[in-house]
Amino acid sequence: MAPQPSVPLAANILGMIGVLCWCVQLIPQIWRNYRTKSTEGLPASMMFIWSVSAVPFSIYAIVQRSAIALQIQPQCLCAFCAISWGQCLFYGRKWPATKAVLTTIALLLVCAAAELGFVLPIRLAYSKGISWPVTTMGLLAIILLIAGFMPVPFELLKRRGRVIGIDFVFLFIDWCGAFFSLMALVAQVEFDVLFGCLYVVCCGIEMGIAISHLIWMYRTRYIRRRAKEAGMDFDRFPEAVEWQSGGIGVRWEAVKRRMRLSEKIGVEGVEVKVTERKNSVV
Template sequence: MISEKGATVCGTLGTVCWCVQLIPQIIYNYRSKNCTGLPPLMMFLWVVSGIPFSIYFLVSKANMAVQVQPHLFMFFCSLSFIQTLYYPPVQLPKWKILIICLLLISVDVGMEVGFVLWLRPLYSKGKHWPDLIFGIIASVLLALGLIPPYFELFKRQGEVVGINFIFLSIDSLGAYLSIVSVILGNMDTMGIILYAIVAALELGIFVSHFIWCCRFKWFGNAANKMDCDMESDNSNISTNSGKLVNDNDTCEEIIEDHALHGANFGPTEFEKNENESFNKKKKQFNITDIELSTI
């Protein structure tokens, strides 16, 4: 152990981050009333991962803060999961959401009570491997929860939609602090691997959005817009004349070609209306002049 105090401080801060990281995402979902880009499967896997995490820490009789952490994590994940089901694009009926929530609560309570009562005596006798299995399962589910966002990124050419970056930053910070805590503490290899996988997957989401901004927002926007405008103009010309314009065509050739195909290069509708209005006024003035000259 390198530094027990350092490990405790970093571990506590990491635990706090992983307790409250979803609050910005929940607020973001509530304000936007839309969860497009935030996969329900991600939140579901995180909710489910909280069950084996709770069993793991309860059986090993960890300190109270560590035992509370997975339950807070499950609570906020459940709120976000309900939002993904209630808001677009899923929009399930309220009664279906209620049934899903009741099932999750029933499974959670049943598994925690059953396995804790069964495994605590074994853990006290020195058999730690059953509890370790739950820790591994929880870690795998937590990491798998970060896979569905990559399918959303693929659909949008790398753009991050629906995921709050404050939430993602706090979650990543929790992973990095946990890595430091493990390095300074008991050098748990499995813990380092888990936290490293979570940090790497979340870093990939940041990098993906950064690359998208470079391609389409910061440096490529003007060029892409120009290409779209040129394609639109060519499409309109093709529709009117049945022939695309070549780069070598002169203005006279273009006008002649469009005239042959019935394209209209005359006055616009606004100009026609103005001319008609002017002609009507002119006729009225002429009639008035005739009447005055007759009198």
């Protein structure tokens, strides 16, 4: 698609609303991580991949001369996802604070350098009628964005559809950002199919996450009621624990624990046999 000859006022306004949403989208998630001192259920890989996806995302928007608001969006996405990723390293993987902060800064610097390094040559090539580099960047942005969502279904399967660790305010604001950005594309002179697919996929997946949790709430409504009547937290209520243990990931974790226990017993058994053999020789 050729660069936008001009950007209508409506596209700029809608795009700016989308940018405002995406500028604050991860603040509730970051605050939740800080408040709970936990990132359980929030895949660190999702935050990392989204940070990286902002690079081709930004290059594509700049070269296509999209609305200024749409060019700012990827920068916000990269920064906030990197911060959330750093929290995953600190709270989830128990990295030292200094190491987590320096790693986060390094990620941001690498992303900034990659963006600057690719924008100028791709823009030059595009001005000469060579469009495949910018198209590749657009496709890469979509692939990375979708790839970032891939760990989420496994987290949902592990908990039988329950959403843990992902803030719903973040999901709603993020959905609004994608929706208004999509409307900004509709208001442009030419509709950008690649960016349009990007925003549609984002909206669809986030709606799927919310629906998954609503289904979980419906399926556990009686168990949650009995837990409340018993004055117990859902996660400590025996019936709830048993029901949640049916998750795919939970079963696999149990299998792995049994395997580790078996290996431990096996090693100890070998050591005992070796000791007995030595004693018999003596």
